[in-house]
Amino acid sequence: MPQLHATSTALLKAGPGDDKLQSLSFSLQFLGHVPIALRERIIPIEITISLPDSLACSVYPILSVAPGSRRITDGVAKLTDGERDELRRSLSSTPIIFLPITADFDHRNLQDWASLSKRIGDWLLRVVAERRSIIWRWGREAFWITFVAAYPSFPRGDWPRWPCEIALDGPFICHWVERQQTSAHVEDGGEDVADAMHDSPAVDTNIPLLRDVHAELWARLQNHLSVLRDV
16 A cells, blocks of 8 residues: 655754753644545554654653544553454564563552563563564553553653653553643642652552552553453
């Protein structure tokens, strides 16, 4: 199938006394007509943001899709039947070295999440490697779920650098960052719970918000891995 590309260049700069790039708003329109055979079908498109090499590993673009997109609104990656079949074929011939998750894994423990996230990241870089493949996107989603569970105040607070080859992209992480930006301060009795969650790896897991976050992310990870049941 022929691929059509449209390219546009935007010039951005950091504000005075600021180390952040300005935000960029843009619109995307499609000219022409959709063939009858393709109407009522989901048509995937890919939008790529390219930054200079000098910004690699220091600036991470976040692309948010407006409500109505089936892939971003609730932060859950939804696969078409064809994508799911392709993913299953890829997984059946690819060793998944971070599974099974050990029986002593505690989804309430930050260090357990950090260790699992690192194993998934290593698997992506050493085993998968091809960053345009569906198995890479699947693994990247698992990486970000586990990374956020390990550092639940992300993108606030303290967190380690992750491999710059793993883009800050995908339904889950885009939704998470957007949610964090719109609710920057979560208070519980006057205390900023998001900061309290990240005070130390041995943080009190009885903090209600942290318990809820870990329960949600553990369920989300299990659902994300469920595609393996049919492999």
